[in-house]
Amino acid sequence: MKPEKKIEPGEQLLSVENVTLRFGGVKAITDVSFDIRKGEVRAIIGPNGAGKTSMLNVINGFYHPQEGRITYRGETRAKMRPHVAATQGIARTFQNVALFKGMSTLDNIMVGRTLKMHKSFFWQLFRHGPAMDEEIEHRKFVEEIIDFLEIEHIRKVPVGKLPYGLQKRVELGRALAMEPELLLLDEPMAGMNLEEKEDMCRFILDTKEQYGTTIALIEHDMGVVMDLSDRVVVLEYGIKIADGTPEEVKSNQKVIDAYLGVAH
Amino acid sequence: MEAYLVAIAIVAAIYVLLALGLNLQYGLTGIINFGHVGFFCVGAYTAALLAEKGWPPLLSFSAAAALAMLAAWPMGLISLKLREDYFAIVSLGFSEVVRLVVTSEKWLTSGVQGITGIPKLFGGLATGLPNSLAVLAVLVAVNLLAIAAMRRIVTSPFGRTIEAIRDNEEAVKALGKDPAAFKIQVLMLGAALAGVAGAFYAHYIGYISPDQFIPLVTFQIWMAIIMGGVGRISGALAGTFILMLFLEGSRFLRDIMPFISEVEMASVRLGVVGLALVLFTLYRPTGLMGDFTRK
Numbered sequence: 093m094k095p096e097k098k099i100e101p102g103e104q105l106l107s108v109e110n111v112t113l114r115f116g117g118v119k120a121i122t123d124v125s126f127d128i129r130k131g132e133v134r135a136i137i138g139p140n141g142a143g144k145t146s147m148l149n150v151i152n153g154f155y156h157p158q159e160g161r162i163t164y165r166g167e168t169r170a171k172m173r174p175h176v177a178a179t180q181g182i183a184r185t186f187q188n189v190a191l192f193k194g195m196s197t198l199d200n201i202m203v204g205r206t207l208k209m210h211k212s213f214f215w216q217l218f219r220h221g222p223a224m225d226e227e228i229e230h231r232k233f234v235e236e237i238i239d240f241l242e243i244e245h246i247r248k249v250p251v252g253k254l255p256y257g258l259q260k261r262v263e264l265g266r267a268l269a270m271e272p273e274l275l276l277l278d279e280p281m282a283g284m285n286l287e288e289k290e291d292m293c294r295f296i297l298d299t300k301e302q303y304g305t306t307i308a309l310i311e312h313d314m315g316v317v318m319d320l321s322d323r324v325v326v327l328e329y330g331i332k333i334a335d336g337t338p339e340e341v342k343s344n345q346k347v348i349d350a351y352l353g354v355a356h
Numbered sequence: 357m358e359a360y361l362v363a364i365a366i367v368a369a370i371y372v373l374l375a376l377g378l379n380l381q382y383g384l385t386g387i388i389n390f391g392h393v394g395f396f397c398v399g400a401y402t403a404a405l406l407a408e409k410g411w412p413p414l415l416s417f418s419a420a421a422a423l424a425m426l427a428a429w430p431m432g433l434i435s436l437k438l439r440e441d442y443f444a445i446v447s448l449g450f451s452e453v454v455r456l457v458v459t460s461e462k463w464l465t466s467g468v469q470g471i472t473g474i475p476k477l478f479g480g481l482a483t484g485l486p487n488s489l490a491v492l493a494v495l496v497a498v499n500l501l502a503i504a505a506m507r508r509i510v511t512s513p514f515g516r517t518i519e520a521i522r523d524n525e526e527a528v529k530a531l532g533k534d535p536a537a538f539k540i541q542v543l544m545l546g547a548a549l550a551g552v553a554g555a556f557y558a559h560y561i562g563y564i565s566p567d568q569f570i571p572l573v574t575f576q577i578w579m580a581i582i583m584g585g586v587g588r589i590s591g592a593l594a595g596t597f598i599l600m601l602f603l604e605g606s607r608f609l610r611d612i613m614p615f616i617s618e619v620e621m622a623s624v625r626l627g628v629v630g631l632a633l634v635l636f637t638l639y640r641p642t643g644l645m646g647d648f649t650r651k
């Protein structure tokens with residue numbers, strides 16, 4: 093049930109205007125504005141506690157900012173619940189992997205398709221007719237994702253038993269199963285070794301190329317950020333201190349002081 | 357001896373219905389329902405009162421299920437939006453409120469005196485073994501039906517979603533489903549099973565009163581599914597079997613040790629079941645059949 097309106101590559105897909113988010117006395121985000129254009133990889137960087145994750149949580153409706161506006165696909169919203177954001181095409185992964193631990197890789201990714209399943213509970217119970225066709229069709233799509241992410245060998249393994257790097261990959265698969273228009277990735281490469289990081293970079297770029305997905309990415313590895321992203325927004329203590337292409341941001345004195353200067 | 361075994365089998369079958377419902381709620385969906393006996397109670401009283409009015413069992417049993425579901429609905433609506441530990445407390449409170457209501461609304465339920473003379477099912481059959489066997493047969497059929505439905509649920513997209521809710525609610529929201537809606541449905545389905553169990557219970561025992569619907573019943577069912585293996589249908593069956601073994605076994609203990617009084621025995625029985633639970637959590641934390649992570 094995505095809105096029919098088509099947004100061309102390069103046009104504004106999402107804009108965040110003057111958003112302020114408080115937790116009691118703590119200001120996690122202060123008066124931040126930026127936008128995300130259709131088809132780009134937009135990085136959000138900043139030191140620990142800068143408010144990056146909070147920003148994603150605001151975008152997909154987990155947190156509701158006290159001030160400011162979010163405009164997605166030309167529609168401004170004050171408050172939106174996460175499952176509604178998902179319905180509108182916003183998918184995400186989590187900083188601390190939020191998989192369904194008792195379920196297999198295949199089932200985890202299948203849950204990502206739930207939103208696209210429309211046959212009623214009773215049809216599902218009878219396991220015949222339309223519900224069955226629907227299941228088979230979705231299964232096919234999920235198998236494609238599994239091929240794409242090169243995780244055939246762990247299809248049936250309960251994800252709780254997988255190493256961290258693979259879990260991150262399954263979580264990406266689950267988000268891709270939603271066929272999102274905007275994909276939010278919270279530190280998709282944290283805790284990975286070099287090879288795993290390279291794989292993940294490749295998957296992110298391929299996702300952008302093959303599916304035309306717009307991606308917002310939080311990442312600490314500056315090399316990765318510079319390689320992957322079209323534009324970068326930098327937060328520090330909840331305040332936006334820079335915004336631009338990787339080159340612009342890299343040479344920004346405030347950024348150098350706040351982020352690149354300190355050893356990580 | 358046959359009569360005794362059939363009697364135990366009937367009680368066990370009623371427990372299995374309760375355990376299947378709780379397994380759906382907790383084992384598959386992660387809802388911590390500490391008020392299961394409340395739905396059981398609603399079902400028992402509904403069936404008993406409607407039987408008095410001469411309703412045929414098919415209708416009164418359906419009504420028992422429907423009313424139990426109806427009781428689950430507002431409770432779910434209010435509290436499933438809360439954190440799960442709050443729900444645990446609210447559900448416990450709910451079952452105590454149900455008990456309070458049947459105790460105090462004497463005009464309807466005869467209060468503490470309870471309802472007596474609830475007719476046996478299959479009144480046409482000779483009382484005794486033939487009658488009990490017929491009841492058992494129907495109970496087994498209902499259980500098989502419930503198990504078949506449960507297996508279908510587990511393998512359906514609906515089942516996948518509720519298991520996902522159990523494992524990570526936030527992620528389900530991010531994937532576009534509202535967990536609260538699913539949890540309310542599951543709570544109601546489990547309540548319906550408990551309602552039917554209550555109806556069977558009322559007709560089989562023939563006498564119901566508020567003190568039969570204490571939280572202890574809820575905890576016995578919890579023990580059954582924990583001992584059997586959380587999230588597995590076979591676990592609900594095995595767990596109920598072990599529970600019956602302990603409950604009935606302690607009865608034999610009394611025959612061997614007649615010096616223990618009935619009241620003392622009740623405590624001993626509780627103690628034994630509690631000990632079993634402790635041993636299980638120590639030595640087999642995933643239950644006899646293993647838990648949901650070992651499919």
Ligand SMILES: Nc1ncnc2c1ncn2[C@@H]1O[C@H](COP(=O)(O)OP(=O)(O)OP(=O)(O)O)[C@@H](O)[C@H]1O
Pocket residue numbers: 115118119120138139140141142143144145146147187
């Ligand atoms: N649910 C919450 N309740 C209270 N405070 C919160 C909550 N979520 C975030 N915060 C606070 O908001 C600030 C920003 O946190 P956030 O997690 O967004 O930072 P981050 O940039 O993602 O950091 P990291 O790089 O460590 O992931 C921190 O001070 C944090 O303690």
Ligand SMILES: [Mg+2]
Pocket residue numbers: 144145146187
């Ligand atoms: Mg973070």
